Amino acid sequence: xxxLEQPSEVTAVEGAIVQMNCTYQTSGFYGLSWYQQHDGGAPxxxxxxxxxxxxxxxxxxxFLSRSDSYxxxxxxxxQMKDSASYFCAVxxxxxxxxxFGTGTRLQVFP
Amino acid sequence: xxxxxxxxxxxxxxxxxxxxxKCEQHLGHNAMYWYKQSAKKPLELMFVYNFKEQTENNSVxxxxxxxxxxxxxxxLHLHTxxxxxxxxxxxxxxxxxxxxxxxxxxxxxxxxT
Numbered sequence: 001x002x003x004l005e006q007p008s009e010v011t012a013v014e015g016a017i018v019q020m021n022c023t024y025q026t027s028g029f030y031g032l033s034w035y036q037q038h039d040g041g042a043p044x045x046x047x048x049x050x051x052x053x054x055x056x057x058x059x060x061x062x063f064l065s066r067s068d069s070y071x072x073x074x075x076x077x078x079q080m081k082d083s084a085s086y087f088c089a090v091x092x093x094x095x096x097x098x099x100f101g102t103g104t105r106l107q108v109f110p
Numbered sequence: 111x112x113x114x115x116x117x118x119x120x121x122x123x124x125x126x127x128x129x130x131x132k133c134e135q136h137l138g139h140n141a142m143y144w145y146k147q148s149a150k151k152p153l154e155l156m157f158v159y160n161f162k163e164q165t166e167n168n169s170v171x172x173x174x175x176x177x178x179x180x181x182x183x184x185x186l187h188l189h190t191x192x193x194x195x196x197x198x199x200x201x202x203x204x205x206x207x208x209x210x211x212x213x214x215x216x217x218x219x220x221x222x223t
Contacts, residue, residue: 004152033210042114042200042214043153087153091210097143097166098209100153 002026004088004101011107012078020073020086020104028093032064032071037103038084046073046086075106083108112136114215116201122221125191131218133184133201139213140206142184144176147198147217159184160206191222 004024012018031050035043049064061074089098114135144156158166159178175187202212
């Protein structure tokens with residue numbers, strides 16, 4: 001079977017850096033995506049990693065280690081608007097669909 | 111209109127009603143998806159359409175019936191639902207070659223009474 005694990009909640013203050021982890025178990029693996037969802041909103045695509053290493057897009061970075069079946073999303077210079085849920089999702093080699101984790105709820109405080 | 115739109119945004123229906131959810135994407139994508147999102151649970155994939163052909167039915171009960179008349183429109187027909195079907199139903203689209211990057215609509219908040 002396939003499973004993804006994410007911490008349920010993370011809190012941080014404005015201006016800080018926060019890392020949200022994702023570990024996965026799959027029968028095959030193509031890559032790892034990250035999505036952001038604000039309360040009442042639609043999930044929005046943030047990043048995709050197919051290869052090991054760090055991908056940076058502005059304040060957001062995503063990391064993947066295929067050998068450890070592990071990835072994380074790093075947010076720098078946190079802002080209040082970053083308060084949202086963050087989901088990791090994998091694509092496996094035996095399907096072409098996304099399998100989502102349960103998400104990490106990030107709360108940013110002033 | 112841009113992106114992915116869904117109507118209605120909110121729906122309350124009785125267990126004996128029949129209703130339909132509509133999704134439209136204006137992105138030129140070839141793949142469309144229905145997801146169910148319930149509290150404290152991961153997004154659950156329900157159906158996948160690639161080039162109007164259904165390629166995935168994730169063991170969804172027959173009271174949910176999808177329809178994809180063309181690559182821009184997707185419907186979810188609902189009948190004799192159960193209260194546990196109350197959830198946020200999200201539509202998404204992607205390029206066929208890039209299912210890792212999906213564009214979601216705002217969802218329909220469904221309440222079954």
